[in-house]
Every structure is written in structure tokens, then in C-alpha cells.
Amino acid sequence: xxxxxxxxxxxxxxxxxxxxxxxxxxxxxxxxxxxxxxxxxxxxxxxxxxxxxxxxxxxxxxxxxxxxxxxxxxxxxxxxxxxxxxxxxxxxxxxxxxxxxxxxxxxxxxxxxxxxxxxxxxxxxxxxxxxxxxxxxxxxxxxxxxxxxxxxxxxxxxxxxxxxxxxxxxxxxxxxxxxxxxxxxxxxxxxxxxxxxxxxxxxxxxxxxxxxxxxxxxxxxxxxxxxxxxxxxxxxxxxxxxxxxxxxxxxxxxxxxxxxxxxxxxxxxxxxxxxxxxxxxxxxxxxxxxxxxxxxxxxxxxxxxxxxxxxxxxxxxxxxxxxxxxxxxxxxxxxxxxxxxxxxxxxxxxxxxx
Amino acid sequence: xxxxxxxxxxxxxxxxxxxxxxxxxxxxxxxxxxxxxxxxxxxxxxxxxxxxxxxxxxxxxxxxxxxxxxxxxxxxxxxxxxxxxxxxxxxxxxxxxxxxxxxxxxxxxxxxxxxxxxxxxxxxxxxxxxxxxxxxxxxxxxxxxxxxxxxxxxxxxxxxxxxxxxxxxxxxxxxxxxxxxxxxxxxxxxxxxxxxxxxxxxxxxxxxxxxxxxxxxxxxxxxxxxxxxxxxxxxxxxxxxxxxxxxxxxxxxxxxxxxxxxxxxxxxxxxxxxxxxxxxxxxxxxxxxxxxxxxxxxxxxxxxxxxxxxxxxxxxxxxxxxxx
Amino acid sequence: xxxxxxxxxxxxxxxxxxxxxxxxxxxxxxxxxxxxxxxxxxxxxxxxxxxxxxxxxxxxxxxxxxxxxxxxxxxxxxxxxxxxxxxxxxxxxxxxxxxxxxxxxxxxxxxxxxxxxxxxxxxxxxxxxxxxxxxxxxxxxxxxxxxxxxxxxxxxxxxxxxxxxxxxxxxxxxxxxxxxxxxxxxxxxxxxxxxxxxxxxxxxxxxxxxxxxxxxxxxxxxxxxxxxxxxxxxxxxxxxxxxxxxxxxxxxxxxxxxxxxxxxxxxxxxxxxxxxxxxxxxxxxxxxxxxxxx
Numbered sequence: 003x004x005x006x007x008x009x010x011x012x013x014x015x016x017x018x019x020x021x022x023x024x025x026x027x028x029x030x031x032x033x034x035x036x037x038x039x040x041x042x043x044x045x046x047x048x049x050x051x052x053x054x055x056x057x058x059x060x061x062x063x064x065x066x067x068x069x070x071x072x073x074x075x076x077x078x079x080x081x082x083x084x085x086x087x088x089x090x091x092x093x094x095x096x097x098x099x100x101x102x103x104x105x106x107x108x109x110x111x112x113x114x115x116x117x118x119x120x121x122x123x124x125x126x127x128x129x130x131x132x133x134x135x136x137x138x139x140x141x142x143x144x145x146x147x148x149x150x151x152x153x154x155x156x157x158x159x160x161x162x163x164x165x166x167x168x169x170x171x172x173x174x175x176x177x178x179x180x181x182x183x184x185x186x187x188x189x190x191x192x193x194x195x196x197x198x199x200x201x202x203x204x205x206x207x208x209x210x211x212x213x214x215x216x217x218x219x220x221x222x223x224x225x226x227x228x229x230x231x232x233x234x235x236x237x238x239x240x241x242x243x244x245x246x247x248x249x250x251x252x253x254x255x256x257x258x259x260x261x262x263x264x265x266x267x268x269x270x271x272x273x274x275x276x277x278x279x280x281x282x283x284x285x286x287x288x289x290x291x292x293x294x295x296x297x298x299x300x301x302x303x304x305x306x307x308x309x310x311x312x313x314x315x316x317x318x319x320x321x322x323x324x325x326x327x328x329x330x331x332x333x334x335x336x337x338x339x340x341x342x343x344x345x346x347x348x349x350x351x352x353x354x355x356x
Numbered sequence: 357x358x359x360x361x362x363x364x365x366x367x368x369x370x371x372x373x374x375x376x377x378x379x380x381x382x383x384x385x386x387x388x389x390x391x392x393x394x395x396x397x398x399x400x401x402x403x404x405x406x407x408x409x410x411x412x413x414x415x416x417x418x419x420x421x422x423x424x425x426x427x428x429x430x431x432x433x434x435x436x437x438x439x440x441x442x443x444x445x446x447x448x449x450x451x452x453x454x455x456x457x458x459x460x461x462x463x464x465x466x467x468x469x470x471x472x473x474x475x476x477x478x479x480x481x482x483x484x485x486x487x488x489x490x491x492x493x494x495x496x497x498x499x500x501x502x503x504x505x506x507x508x509x510x511x512x513x514x515x516x517x518x519x520x521x522x523x524x525x526x527x528x529x530x531x532x533x534x535x536x537x538x539x540x541x542x543x544x545x546x547x548x549x550x551x552x553x554x555x556x557x558x559x560x561x562x563x564x565x566x567x568x569x570x571x572x573x574x575x576x577x578x579x580x581x582x583x584x585x586x587x588x589x590x591x592x593x594x595x596x597x598x599x600x601x602x603x604x605x606x607x608x609x610x611x612x613x614x615x616x617x618x619x620x621x622x623x624x625x626x627x628x629x630x631x632x633x634x635x636x637x638x639x640x641x642x643x644x645x646x647x648x649x650x651x652x653x654x655x656x657x658x659x660x661x662x663x664x665x666x667x668x669x670x671x672x673x674x675x676x677x678x679x680x
Numbered sequence: 681x682x683x684x685x686x687x688x689x690x691x692x693x694x695x696x697x698x699x700x701x702x703x704x705x706x707x708x709x710x711x712x713x714x715x716x717x718x719x720x721x722x723x724x725x726x727x728x729x730x731x732x733x734x735x736x737x738x739x740x741x742x743x744x745x746x747x748x749x750x751x752x753x754x755x756x757x758x759x760x761x762x763x764x765x766x767x768x769x770x771x772x773x774x775x776x777x778x779x780x781x782x783x784x785x786x787x788x789x790x791x792x793x794x795x796x797x798x799x800x801x802x803x804x805x806x807x808x809x810x811x812x813x814x815x816x817x818x819x820x821x822x823x824x825x826x827x828x829x830x831x832x833x834x835x836x837x838x839x840x841x842x843x844x845x846x847x848x849x850x851x852x853x854x855x856x857x858x859x860x861x862x863x864x865x866x867x868x869x870x871x872x873x874x875x876x877x878x879x880x881x882x883x884x885x886x887x888x889x890x891x892x893x894x895x896x897x898x899x900x901x902x903x904x905x906x907x908x909x910x911x912x913x914x915x916x917x918x919x920x921x922x923x924x925x926x927x928x929x930x931x932x933x934x935x936x937x938x939x940x941x942x943x944x945x946x947x948x949x950x951x952x953x954x955x956x957x958x959x960x961x962x963x964x965x966x967x968x969x970x971x972x973x974x
Contacts, residue, residue: 031570034636054635055572064572065602069702071749071792079749079790083702107683114957115942118699124684139483140393154682173684209393226951226971236427237400241576243634253946256701256939257601260750267749269701270601272945276575278592280947282937283754283776288974298949298973306952320393327576327632328419329391329399337392595777 004195005180005187008166015186016043016093023089023128026060028053037092048094051138052319056099056249057092061123062106064246065270068119068256073263086122095131098143098319100155102249103129107155108311109252119269128179131156132167133202140320142333144210148318151202163190163198170199207318213333214340215304215314221343222305230342231297234335237328238292242273244299244331247321253279274298300335366413368532369438372464373408376436376530382462383433386424388417395484395500396474400424413438415471415488415495418514420628422446423582425456434460438532440468441522445624446582448527448662453622455585465528467536470509470517472497477512510541515640516627519544521658546648548641568608570635577629577639583619590614612642620646621668625660700942703747703792704732706768711787714771716850720818721783722759722771725793738762739800740826741933741961745941746770746782747792754778755938755956758796759821761828768793771821771853797941798960801826801905801931810838812897814916816888816908817846820853822933822960823907827857831865838867841897845873845888845912849881871895889915892923899924905931917964927965934960934967934974950974 007015019025020043027046029038035050037057072080095103110120134141134150143149153159157176160167169187171177180187245251255272259265272279275295281287289295307315322331369387376382389401389410398417401410402424422443428435439447444465451458469490477485477497482505487498495512498504519542524535552560578584578591591599591611599614600607616639625647629639650659654667698704710724727733738744743757754776760769774783782791803826811830815823830837842862846852852872862870873884873891884891889912897904904925906916913932920930936948936955943957951971953959962970 031566032636034570036570036635065604068699073749073790077788077790079705079792081703081705081749081792083699085699104683109944111683113943115700115944117701117942117944119701139396139478142393155684173682213393226973233402233404236402237424239576239579239632241579241632242572242574243576243632246572246574247634252944254939255601255945255947256753257597258750258752259600259602265750267701267747268601270603272939272947273574274946276592278594280937282935283779288936294973301951301971302946302949306949309952323393325634327580329393329397331393333393334391 003189004192005169005184006163006166006190006195007160007169007183007187011186012167013043015183016046018183018186019091019093019128019130023091023126025091025093026057027093037094039090046094048132051134051136051141052096052098052321053094054321054325055247056102056319056321057095057129058099058102058106058249058252060090060092061103061127062110062120062252062254063123063269065268066119067266068269069267071265071267075263084119086119087126089126090123091128091130093130095129095156096134096319097131097150097152097154097156097159098141098148098317099249100129100131100159101143101148101152101317102155102319104155105250105311105313105315105317106252108313128175129155129157131159133159133161133199134205135162137205137207138320138324140209140323141207141318142210142213142320142323143318144205144207145213145215146314146316146318149203150205150207151199161195161199161202163195168195168198209320209323209333210318213336215316215336218304218336218339219308219314221339222301225339225342226297226301228342230338231300232293234300234330234338235292235296238275238296238330239328240275240277240292240295241327242271242275243325243327244322245273245275246271247325249317249319249321250303250315274302296330300332300339303332304336304339366411369413369464369466370408370411372530372532373403373411373436376462377406381434382436383431384428385411385436385438386421386428387411387438388413388419388421394474395486396477396482413466414485415490416474416485418471418474418631420446420580420582420626422450423580423585425450425461426585429456429460434462436462436464438466439463439525439528440466440471441520441525442516442624442626444525444527445522445660445662446626449582449622449624450585452662452666453583453585462530463525463528464530464532465525466532467524467534468517469523469536470513470520470541472512473514477507480507480511482507513541514627514631516625516631518542546644548638549645549648552641552645564609565605567637568605568612571603571608571612571637572635573603573608573611574634576632576634577637578615580628580632581619582624582626582628583622584615590618612637612639616642616646619643621650621659621666622662623647623660624662701794701940703745703753703794704729705790706793708785708787708789708791709767714818714853714855716848718783720771720773720851720853722769722854723782724760725768725770725791726766727793728790733766736768736796738768738796740803740829741801741822742796742798743941743956743960744768744770744793744795745797745938746772746778747794748778748781748785749792751781752778753792753939753941754782755797755941757822757825757933757960759824761825761832763829763832771818771824773818795941797956799958801961803829806830806903807836808838808901810898810900810902811840812902812904813840813842813844814888814892814904814906814908814920815842815844816912816916817851818853819906819908819912820844821907823905824854824857826905827862831862831868834865838901840865840868841895842868842870843873843888843892843895843897844871845875845886845891847875849874849878887915888912889919892916893919896923899929903929903931907933927968928963930964931961932964932967934962936974 110117153172157173171180303315385403387401388398391397391399450456484499485497486500489496623643647659705728712722714720756770759771877885939945943954948955
């Protein structure tokens with residue numbers, strides 16, 4: 003038997019969630035919808051296809067203190083790691099952003115080293131997603147193996163249905179959470195519920211129909227020296243919009259702040275698109291122009307990351323498509339890469355038969 | 357009422373560019389082409405080889421192109437560029453700041469009676485525009501399937517066009533079409549600035565705090581700005597660290613207010629900073645506040661127009677000195 | 681595939697003791713100038729916490745991330761061999777913010793150290809082989825860790841030839857090892873050249889690559905290991921190729937800007953390899969598979 007939450011009970015749920023943890027949900031700031039910590043559930047808006055920035059800031063903050071230090075007068079030095087411990091509920095995340103969290107989980111929690119700063123936040127954050135009733139012009143999650151009802155990265159997912167929300171726990175933690183909501187939920191027959199859920203999972207995205215990522219990793223294996231990068235890079239502004247709105251981009255830097263004998267080290271977002279990203283002390287920069295940096299961005303997302311982790315570093319959220327001021331986004335890169343591959347293939351057949 | 361014959365057609369533009377190429381007067385050209393992933397947006401176009409096929413020119417071609425000239429200043433031959441009045445102000449700014457050599461640029465100037473804001477069109481439910489036409493008080497937009505729609509200019513124009521008094525591309529090398537009527541749609545009144553000036557201090561503080569809170573420090577505003585062209589930006593310097601990495605209010609304010617002061621007197625009012633901001637910070641309110649103050653304090657008109665002697669670029673020994 | 685749900689979801693308290701980006705406190709015990717101008721100094725460092733010191737194990741070729749708290753971090757190769765316990769040595773050239781701060785620090789200064797990071801040299805694969813070390817300038821620092829490791833385990837390795845050069849006699853690093861310690865070990869030959877001599881220098885003069893060809897180490901059962909300035913590496917690889925060393929028998933180290941040191945911050949990649957975890961040690965045959973971006 004599946005459960006449904008009536009629309010009028012949503013406020014009660016948010017209030018309850020806010021009692022045990024800090025509630026983080028979408029609000030409207032001068033018409034711009036983004037995630038913010040909130041105290042009053044009335045601030046929450048559901049009037050959005052997607053928030054302008056992703057939810058990654060709450061698991062991988064734009065700036066976070068990772069340690070504090072103090073030098074003593076006696077020449078001593080104390081270094082204390084900082085462990086974030088606040089319990090949070092991240093409410094209103096779209097499946098593409100939840101998948102983004104899943105991709106970040108793989109980067110930070112697997113491999114030779116586990117990033118405990120990330121883990122502390124992840125352990126203390128319940129992710130409640132809402133499936134997409136509407137898709138935007140720029141959405142293309144279906145082209146990268148996702149759909150508007152996908153669950154990776156979520157603890158609980160809500161499927162809007164007839165004004166209310168079908169409640170589907172995804173993880174053990176999600177199940178445990180939903181158990182505490184029983185007073186607010188009513189039954190809905192499984193067949194109806196499954197049908198509704200399936201409809202979300204089968205929804206298509208218009209842009210997703212126009213672009214094909216299925217062979218892109220292989221195509222890129224031989225395209226490091228392709229002229230396509232220079233063509234793409236000409237219009238790049240070298241800003242960080244694409245990397246910062248992206249739910250999966252995770253490059254960071256470490257920066258020290260000191261006042262007298264005390265200070266902090268922080269981890270902060272950085273962008274491979276900035277000109278000094280790979281610049282070494284001494285001045286050498288292996289990526290000296292926009293061409294190398296644009297190449298790095300797309301090769302990383304579509305070839306290097308898949309090579310290490312088996313998945314594209316893109317969830318089809320469409321933010322780069324919408325926000326890049328010069329239309330230099332992952333869909334454009336994919337289209338250009340495909341065209342270049344086809345041209346190369348044609349030239350080859352031409353050579354062989356001609 | 358506009359001179360409709362002045363609306364340039366892309367064929368005219370292509371023909372002029374081809375001429376310039378054939379006569380070897382330019383080695384390359386910067387214009388506009390359709391964007392991918394959107395049937396509404398255009399993006400900068402850089403001629404590769406001699407293929408002008410992608411070149412378009414319509415009322416959705418809104419990107420700032422002037423600053424790209426900096427990327428080509430060391431190349432061989434001259435660079436051609438399509439520029440409306442606003443981009444020409446930007447070209448003048450770059451030339452006055454010695455960031456480009458005006459003699460190495462050939463400007464095809466485009467008379468303009470306003471261009472459209474894709475965000476406003478989206479809000480009207482328009483997502484697909486293949487062709488545009490200026491009908492004086494309205495635009496006619498044609499979708500890829502041929503369906504047309506007429507929209508009120510006042511509702512569709514980019515904010516930057518509302519009070520523009522640079523409808524003719526002053527300073528062009530070649531004029532595309534004929535000159536058009538330069539009467540602005542609206543008087544240049546800095547309404548946004550006045551609104552903020554009527555706020556009390558704490559209301560004003562809260563207003564800017566809210567705007568700064570959204571800032572991602574992506575630097576799109578700085579990178580697109582034709583007045584921001586320092587070889588090494590103060591905010592990129594590692595040591596001393598003028599600007600910390602944190603996105604706390606003090607750092608955000610440091611960035612935005614400092615940048616506004618750095619471009620004060622040189623901002624050309626092109627609005628690109630505001631248009632590229634991913635989180636809709638009303639940056640022009642800051643720049644226009646400074647413009648308004650400069651016009652009042654220095655008794656000049658049009659602080660956004662590059663001039664031989666800039667008000668903040670000179671001093672007289674008898675200038676008021678209230679700090680002493 | 682849902683990473684957190686499938687693999688990490690638990691409520692136990694098994695967090696690692698030391699946070700991955702938080703350094704341990706260490707003290708600079710001794711500082712030795714390597715070069716005449718002191719632009720290269722070797723810092724001998726010990727961890728303040730004896731348990732940390734006891735538990736720290738590194739392979740030759742691995743690096744430590746050194747912190748000058750308040751200024752920043754720098755990834756520096758550990759030049760002391762793991763066979764010499766109780767301390768770590770880092771040879772540092774004064775280049776940027778952090779290395780300048782280190783150079784200005786007297787013995788007794790406290791700093792942060794975390795590591796060891798990187799893949800280290802393949803010490804098992806090198807067993808039984810004749811080893812040809814080719815270093816230039818401060819490039820001898822990472823090699824020294826491996827050289828001393830091999831010489832401390834002398835019977836595990838074949839003939840050792842060390843070919844080294846610097847700009848001038850003043851710029852030679854590790855002179856005590858070069859002229860006193862290493863030549864006194866059996867089957868170990870040291871050949872030193874300088875680009876430009878001085879009045880007191882009566883040794884060979886010339887760049888490392890042609891000097892290498894002059895010394896002409898045998899390729900039979902030999903592995904070449906080389907570190908130095910990129911321009912030197914470029915010509916050394918050409919010379920080794922000419923001499924008949926196969927790419928899979930030449931090892932070198934790469935440098936990229938690093939911040940996290942643990943393969944997360946996305947900065948030091950060359951293709952799909954992170955220099956901080958998959959490197960900095962690479963066989964030339966591996967490098968040939970990587971994109972040309974370093």
C-alpha cells in the first residue's frame with residue numbers, strides 16, 4: 003500500500019521536519035528561486051521548474067571552514083579540524099539535482115581517500131526530492147540516462163498527484179523518516195500510485211530528444227587535438243557561470259585566512275574555466291588559453307570522469323544551457339562533437355573508397 | 357515612428373562582409389549566429405574560414421561583441437565586427453582605454469530601434485523565434501513552424517533599450533542601411549536609482565544584502581564588461597589577497613562596490629553585466645547611481661559616453677577638496 | 681546505482697580519526713642550504729605527536745603537503761628514504777607564497793604536514809635491476825629518496841649509476857651524498873656535471889643529456905629514473921631513446937598545481953589521471969598514453 007500526502011498537509015510536514023533539523027527549501031528572492039535555510043514554512047515556494055542554482059551548495063558549500071589554527075606566543079601551533087554536525091533536511095530537490103548529489107557522493111566518498119567534511123554533511127542531510135510535473139525548454143535529463151521521476155541521490159521522493167504528493171521512500175534513512183510522517187499520510191491504492199510514478203519516469207524532455215550522449219565518451223577518446231575546442235572557446239567569457247550553476251561540478255581550492263596568530267583554512271569552489279586555475283608558482287600554466295580550458299571542461303565531464311567512475315558528469319538539468327551568456331554549454335558541445343565525428347567518419351570512408 | 361527602411365537584413369550584412377573579405381580589408385568577422393539548445397537565443401559568431409552561412413542578424417541578437425576584439429588585437433589583418441550603438445560605445449571605451457587599436461577594426465554599424473529580451477518573451481510563452489521584424493510600435497516574431505505573433509515593443513524590449521539615445525551607430529566605418537530616428541522611447545531618468553534613493557538606510561542595506569546574497573562570484577559581469585579590461589584584475593591577485601574566497605556579505609560587497617567604483621565614469625551603460633548575471637542582480641542600479649552622481653557633480657550630460665577628457669580622468673588644482 | 685544508499689548509509693561512528701584535509705603539527709628541526717644562493721634548502725621535519733611519527737610510512741617518490749598556516753599549502757616530494765626513520769626531509773626551492781614563507785622560517789618553526797600522497801616509485805619492480813638515475817637541479821630531491829632506499833637495501837638492486845647536473849657548482853644539491861656518501865658504496869658510480877664551471881671546478885662541464893650519452897650507461901637489465909626541469913627531461917628522454925632504453929623502462933615524475941592532494945579537487949589531472957593519486961611517478965610508456973597537456 004502506498005502513501006499520499008495531501009497538499010494542505012504539506013505545511014504541517016515542513017513544520018515537523020523543521021523541528022528536528024534545519025529545513026532547507028526553495029524560496030523566491032526577488033523572483034529568483036533558490037534553496038535557502040528557512041524558519042517559516044510559508045517562505046517555501048513550489049512555483050519552479052527548477053531552482054536557479056542547484057542543491058550542491060548544502061553538501062559541498064561554496065565556502066566552508068575545514069580547520070582553525072592558532073599559533074602560540076611560545077611558538078606552538080594548534081590545528082583543529084572542524085566537523086559540521088548540523089542536521090538538515092533538503093526539501094524540493096529535483097531528480098537531476100539528486101543525481102548530482104549521487105555523483106558527488108561518488109567523488110567524495112569513494113576512492114583511496116574519503117572526504118570526511120563532505121561525509122559529515124551527507125550523513126546529516128535528508129534529501130527529499132519532488133518529481134517534475136513540468137519540464138523546461140533546457141531540460142535534457144532523458145538524454146543522460148535519467149528521467150523526471152528518477153531516484154538516485156534521494157532519500158525520499160514525492161510525486162505530485164492530484165494536488166497532493168505520492169510519498170516514496172528510497173533509502174533506509176528515507177524509510178525511517180517516512181515512518182514518522184504516518185500521521186500526515188493516507189493510503190492510495192498501489193496500482194494508481196504505480197501508474198502515476200511510471201508516468202513521471204516515462205516523461206520525455208524536448209531538448210533530450212535532440213541530443214545524443216550515448217557514444218560521446220568513446221568519440222572523445224580520439225578528439226583531444228580536434229579543432230572543435232578552439233571553435234567553441236572563441237566565445238567563452240572565461241567566467242564560472244557554467245561550473246557554479248552545475249549540480250555536478252566540484253572543483254575546489256583551499257584558502258587560508260589569518261588575523262594575527264589565529265585563522266581558518268577554507269575550502270571554496272573554484273572553476274576550471276578561470277584562467278589561473280592550473281597556474282603554478284613560477285608562472286607555468288599547462289592550460290594557458292581558453293581553448294585548453296574549454297577542452298578540459300568537456301573532456302572531464304564526458305570522457306575523463308566516465309573513464310574513472312563509469313558515469314557522465316552531467317545530469318541534464320539544463321542550467322548551463324539556460325545561463326551561459328554565450329550559449330557554450332554541454333548540449334552544444336555534444337552536438338559539435340557528434341558533427342565532428344560524423345565528418346571524420348565521412349572523410350575516412352571517402353578516403354577508403356575514393 | 358521608426359524609419360522601417362533602416363532595418364537591416366542579414367543578406368545585406370553578409371554581402372558587405374563578403375565584400376570586405378574579397379577586398380582583403382578584413383581578415384575575420386565577429387557577428388551573431390543562432391544558439392543551440394534554444395530556439396530563442398543567439399550567440400556570438402566568429403567567422404571560421406570564409407563561411408558566413410551561420411551569420412544572422414535579428415532582434416534577438418543581443419550579446420555584447422566589442423570585448424572580443426581584445427582577443428584579436430595581435431592578429432594579422434583587421435577584424436570586422438557588427439555593432440549597434442551600444443556595442444559602438446563599448447568599442448570606443450576599449451579604444452580610449454588603449455585595449456584595442458581602433459584602426460585595426462572595421463565596424464559595420466547597425467541602426468537600431470531596440471532588441472528583444474528572451475526572458476520577457478519566455479514569460480509571454482514564446483520559446484521559438486526564427487525570424488523577427490520591427491514594425492515600429494511592435495515586433496513580429498515568426499516561429500520555426502511559420503506561426504507569427506505580434507508583440508508590443510514596450511513589453512518585449514530589453515531594459516537597456518528603453519531609454520537608449522544611441523540608435524544610430526555613431527563612429528561606424530560602414531553603415532548598414534540608413535540612419536534611423538534617434539528619439540529615445542523613454543527619457544533617461546534612472547528610475548531604479550531614484551527608487552532606491554527614497555529608501556531609508558536600513559531598507560537600502562537589506563535590499564543590497566538580498567542581492568549580494570545571491571551572488572555566485574562567477575565573475576561573468578566583470579568578464580563581459582567593456583570597461584573591465586585590466587591585464588591582471590585586482591580580484592585575481594593571489595598575494596596580497598585583496599578579495600577573499602568567502603561569499604560572505606563583506607566579500608560580496610567588496611567585489612561589487614569596488615568594481616562599480618573601478619568602472620565609474622567609464623561605464624558605457626551597455627547593461628551586459630546585468631544581462632549575463634545568472635541570479636538577476638540589478639547591477640546597473642549601482643552603475644547608474646554613479647553615472648547620475650557624476651552627471652550632477654561634474655555638470656555633464658551622458659556620463660556613459662566616452663569622451664576625450666573623462667570627468668574622473670583629470671583633475672584641476674582648484675577642484676573642491678572636502679577631505680582636508 | 682546510488683552511491684550513498686548502497687555503500688555508505690550507516691549510523692555507526694566509524695569516521696576516520698584524522699580528517700583528510702587537516703594536517704598534523706610538525707616542527708622544523710634543521711635547515712640545510714643546498715645551493716650557494718640558498719634558493720634550495722632541505723628542511724628536516726618531525727611530527728610533534730609521536731604516534732603520528734610512528735605511524736607515518738611512505739614510499740620513495742611520495743610527497744607531503746606542507747602547510748604554513750595562514751598562508752597556504754605546497755606539495756613537496758619527500759627526499760628522505762623511508763629506511764631512515766624518525767624524521768622527514770623536504771628539499772624546497774623558493775618559488776611562491778608558501779615556499780617563500782618556509783624559506784623565511786627558522787628551525788623550531790611549526791608547520792602542518794599531511795600525507796603521504798602519490799603513488800611512489802615501483803620499488804618491487806626495480807628489484808634485481810641495474811638502476812640509472814638522471815637528475816637535474818632540484819630534480820635530484822625525489823630521486824634521492826629512491827637512491828637511498830636502494831642503497832640501504834643494496835643487495836636487492838643491481839649496479840647503480842647516478843648522473844647529475846646543475847647550472848653551476850653553486851647550484852649542486854646534496855653535495856655530501858654526491859661526493860662523499862654515494863661513491864663509497866659498492867657498485868655505485870656517481871657522475872656530476874655542471875652547465876658552467878667556476879674557478880674551483882675541475883669536473884666535467886656540459887648539459888646533462890649529452891653528458892648522459894658520454895657516460896653511456898648500459899641498457900642491459902636497466903631501468904632509467906629521471907627528474908629535473910622539463911627542458912632537461914625532454915632531451916634526456918631523447919637521449920635515452922637513442923641509447924636504446926625502451927619507454928617502459930624509463931620512469932619520471934610530473935608536476936602540476938595541486939590543492940587537495942587526494943584526488944578530489946579536480947585541478948591536477950592530465951587526461952583521466954590525477955597526478956596526486958595516480959602519479960607523480962609515471963613510466964614513459966604510460967605518459968605516451970596521456971594527452972599532451974603538461
